[in-house]
Amino acid sequence: MTEASPTQGVARERSSRSVGELISTLEIDTRLLGMIGLLAIIWVGFNFLSEGKFLTTGNLWNLSVQSSSVAIMATGMVLIIVSRNIDLSVGSLLGFVGYTMAMVQAIWIPQSLGLGFDQPYTWLVALAIGLTLGILVGALQGFIVAYGGVPAFIVTLGGFLVWRGVLFLYAKGQTIAPMDKNFALIGGGPVGSLGEWPSWILGIAACAAIAWSVVTSRRKRRAYGFPVRPTWALVTVIGAASLAVLGAVWIANNYFWPAGLAHQYALDHNITEPEGGLQIPVGVAFPVLIMIAVTIVMTVIATRRRFGRYVFAIGGNPDAALLGGINVRMTIVKTYILMGILCAISAAIQTSRLNAGVTSLGVQAELDVISAAVIGGTSFAGGIGTIPGAILGAVVMQSLRSGMQLLNIDSPTQDIVVGVVLVAAVFLDSALRRRSTR
Amino acid sequence: MTATGSAPLVEMRNIKIAFGGVHAVDNVSIDLRPGEVMGLVGGNGAGKSTLMRALSGARPPDSGEIVIDGRPATIGNPRDAKTYGIETIYQTLALADNVDAAANMFLGRELTTRFGSLDESAMESSTRKVMGRLNPNFKNFKSPVRSLSGGQRQSVAIARAVHFNARILIMDEPTAALGPAETEQVRSLIRQLKAEGIGIFLVSHDIHDVFDLSERISVMYHGRVVDTVNKADTDPDAVLGMIILGKKPDEVTQKELAELELRG
Numbered sequence: 001m002t003e004a005s006p007t008q009g010v011a012r013e014r015s016s017r018s019v020g021e022l023i024s025t026l027e028i029d030t031r032l033l034g035m036i037g038l039l040a041i042i043w044v045g046f047n048f049l050s051e052g053k054f055l056t057t058g059n060l061w062n063l064s065v066q067s068s069s070v071a072i073m074a075t076g077m078v079l080i081i082v083s084r085n086i087d088l089s090v091g092s093l094l095g096f097v098g099y100t101m102a103m104v105q106a107i108w109i110p111q112s113l114g115l116g117f118d119q120p121y122t123w124l125v126a127l128a129i130g131l132t133l134g135i136l137v138g139a140l141q142g143f144i145v146a147y148g149g150v151p152a153f154i155v156t157l158g159g160f161l162v163w164r165g166v167l168f169l170y171a172k173g174q175t176i177a178p179m180d181k182n183f184a185l186i187g188g189g190p191v192g193s194l195g196e197w198p199s200w201i202l203g204i205a206a207c208a209a210i211a212w213s214v215v216t217s218r219r220k221r222r223a224y225g226f227p228v229r230p231t232w233a234l235v236t237v238i239g240a241a242s243l244a245v246l247g248a249v250w251i252a253n254n255y256f257w258p259a260g261l262a263h264q265y266a267l268d269h270n271i272t273e274p275e276g277g278l279q280i281p282v283g284v285a286f287p288v289l290i291m292i293a294v295t296i297v298m299t300v301i302a303t304r305r306r307f308g309r310y311v312f313a314i315g316g317n318p319d320a321a322l323l324g325g326i327n328v329r330m331t332i333v334k335t336y337i338l339m340g341i342l343c344a345i346s347a348a349i350q351t352s353r354l355n356a357g358v359t360s361l362g363v364q365a366e367l368d369v370i371s372a373a374v375i376g377g378t379s380f381a382g383g384i385g386t387i388p389g390a391i392l393g394a395v396v397m398q399s400l401r402s403g404m405q406l407l408n409i410d411s412p413t414q415d416i417v418v419g420v421v422l423v424a425a426v427f428l429d430s431a432l433r434r435r436s437t438r
Numbered sequence: 439m440t441a442t443g444s445a446p447l448v449e450m451r452n453i454k455i456a457f458g459g460v461h462a463v464d465n466v467s468i469d470l471r472p473g474e475v476m477g478l479v480g481g482n483g484a485g486k487s488t489l490m491r492a493l494s495g496a497r498p499p500d501s502g503e504i505v506i507d508g509r510p511a512t513i514g515n516p517r518d519a520k521t522y523g524i525e526t527i528y529q530t531l532a533l534a535d536n537v538d539a540a541a542n543m544f545l546g547r548e549l550t551t552r553f554g555s556l557d558e559s560a561m562e563s564s565t566r567k568v569m570g571r572l573n574p575n576f577k578n579f580k581s582p583v584r585s586l587s588g589g590q591r592q593s594v595a596i597a598r599a600v601h602f603n604a605r606i607l608i609m610d611e612p613t614a615a616l617g618p619a620e621t622e623q624v625r626s627l628i629r630q631l632k633a634e635g636i637g638i639f640l641v642s643h644d645i646h647d648v649f650d651l652s653e654r655i656s657v658m659y660h661g662r663v664v665d666t667v668n669k670a671d672t673d674p675d676a677v678l679g680m681i682i683l684g685k686k687p688d689e690v691t692q693k694e695l696a697e698l699e700l701r702g
Contacts, residue, residue: 224563304555306548309537313545316536316582323496323532324546325517383536 026233031377031429035392039399046403053406057255061282063395063402064252065188065353068291069346070365071394074372075298076339078390079308081373082315083335084382085145085152089159090343090369093137094362096163098347099171101130102357105180123183130344137163138340142333160366167359177356187352188285190257199283203249207242214238252288253281287349291391294345299387301338311335315383371418372397375425379433396421445508447472447637448493448606453502455488462488463499464661470606470637475628477652477669478641480681484658486641487529490608493639494526495519506606517546525604529611529641531595535584539576540565542583543598568597572627573620588615596624600631607631610641625651645674645681659684 023030047054073090080087104126110117141159145152178184185192194202214237218228257265257280265271266278302308310331314321322328346365351357376393378385400421404414446469455463463485470476478486491497493504495516504511506522513519519526533542540561549557549564562579569576573593583591592615599607609628613621628638628651642648648655649669657664657680664680676687683694690698 220559224559226559226562300555306550306554306556309541309545309548309556312537313534313541316534317532319530320532320534320542320545323494323516323526323528324534325515325520326546383534 061255064288065285067395067398068287070368071391072346073369074390076342077373078385079335081378082385088156091362091365092163093343094347096167097130098351098361099357101126102176106176122180134340134344138337142336146329146332171359188287193285194283196281206245210241211238252284255282449505451503453499461661473635475638475652477648477655480658485661523605525599526608527599589620607638
């Protein structure tokens with residue numbers, strides 16, 4: 001209350017005026033733009049170092065699939081960190097839920113209940129049980145944090161130990177395989193992808209949706225007589241977004257089925273193979289599709305729903321939230337329930353990708369998830385963070401890892417690099433934030 | 439203008455609030471009539487804010503009774519208070535610094551579209567209207583309130599309290615962060631709200647503010663009400679004496695009076 005009046009204009013003037021003005025006219029989040037720039041540098045750098053092996057359709061397609069699981073969980077972690085809490089248990093929960101879903105489809109339904117393998121409902125039952133488990137565990141941890149007065153760090157550190165322990169107790173070190181045929185599609189791979197035309201249709205629909213949402217929000221602002229950005233800025237934004245979407249689809253559609261699988265497909269469908277084998281475009285992978293859906297839903301929850309507004313208000317000033325009549329405790333519980341659901345979704349993707357339930361699933365995942373959220377601009381001080389930022393953070397992390405793998409850099413060195421990048425990213429972010437609020 | 443004789447809007451009876459073993463508010467009774475400004479004065483730790491937090495639902499009383507419009511009211515949390523038309527401007531302002539003015543104004547009472555999503559445009563529009571009336575210089579509708587000046591932040595807090603048709607307004611040090619021009623704006627706002635029949639509890643350190651605006655003044659000292667007086671029947675010196683000594687003027691000994699003279 002007694003803070004000196006800020007001199008925001010000074011910082012703004014210092015930075016290059018024309019670029020700054022351009023960005024503010026376009027109404028683009030500068031932080032997000034910075035992250036996209038960082039990602040571009042990483043990609044081009046690795047491509048250079050690997051002599052062109054990084055920016056191939058195959059590598060980028062794999063990158064998209066590998067990023068999806070961490071990205072999905074990171075969106076939930078954003079809300080938890082924004083509300084000034086933490087969840088250290090996501091890796092253990094991922095393992096616990098993933099293994100349980102594997103048990104359901106490979107042992108309980110076919111053997112214990114004697115219903116046999118590959119029933120049409122198996123994948124749905126496994127998924128439903130996984131989601132229920134995620135909700136229950138999330139609700140329990142959230143309840144203890146919000147109503148029990150135990151710090152989130154402690155509750156979820158306990159969860160980190162407990163859920164992994166429970167998993168080991170009933171898994172007895174066994175690996176469960178294979179997964180149900182339908183369930184295995186969730187994880188992606190050539191079969192678990194959209195294919196060429198559906199991918200294009202999806203891409204075009206996405207462009208239309210972007211244009212529609214941008215135009216309607218502008219129309220609404222204009223109806224109220226608020227300032228709106230000029231038409232050229234609107235067209236630029238829609239154009240750039242559409243180009244990015246269609247570019248991503250093009251990449252996915254220029255990655256083809258492995259030769260062996262394509263050959264088998266040709267034999268099965270009596271197709272005469274052309275010279276050099278059949279080229280079947282893979283298209284957008286299902287896990288990526290799930291990640292996109294999660295991103296949209298979580299963005300709506302975070303920015304367009306009361307619940308999201310409350311999460312941010314609690315992070316900004318818990319007392320103000322309480323005095324504003326917000327049910328702070330229930331809101332906290334809900335963030336953990338959401339986190340549990342997202343863990344279950346990621347668990348389904350990873351278990352399906354491995355085509356097995358393993359006890360080591362999700363070890364250290366909590367660190368990747370928290371890092372992704374933090375690299376994506378989520379602040380531990382609370383109240384600040386975005387869903388798209390977390391997705392980009394996950395992609396940055398995965399790009400670093402997969403790029404270094406491509407360069408045959410050993411795993412300890414990878415850890416060192418990721419650790420340094422994490423700290424540097426947060427340092428840079430907080431330095432910039434200090435400058436802009438002073 | 440004085441509403442003496444009309445039925446009380448709010449009666450707080452025998453309110454007790456303790457923190458640990460300390461009686462922050464000890465058996466306090468106080469009332470407020472429609473269209474009246476009730477000044478609540480006292481030194482630091484006298485219990486003014488704590489008493490008001492009981493009415494605003496921030497800290498429900500340990501015992502005692504709150505009666506609104508002649509009927510017993512249950513105020514267990516801030517939301518309850520708001521359903522009774524009680525709005526509060528907290529000394530700390532209670533703003534979420536990381537969101538914009540509209541988000542703060544509608545905090546906990548967001549406008550939604552028929553699909554249940556936040557109606558940002560409608561909220562911004564209302565905020566622009568209210569701010570246009572309260573503080574026409576206010577322009578930063580899109581910035582987080584963290585980046586606003588003290589006066590602008592105060593306007594947001596005041597806008598939030600007056601926008602929702604409060605019948606009972608609690609203002610805890612509403613001018614503490616303000617410059618002279620802004621203070622005058624708040625004073626004229628208080629007069630305007632009073633004319634609309636709103637009852638106002640004005641908590642303040644500033645005797646002059648209180649004498650300027652209130653009909654009646656309650657003096658608190660160490661968790662108790664020393665006395666509640668009509669402004670017409672008293673003067674700033676007498677009130678100041680009660681604030682410092684915790685006694686009514688006729689109970690004060692010559693010795694204490696002499697000490698007071700020395701201090702003053």
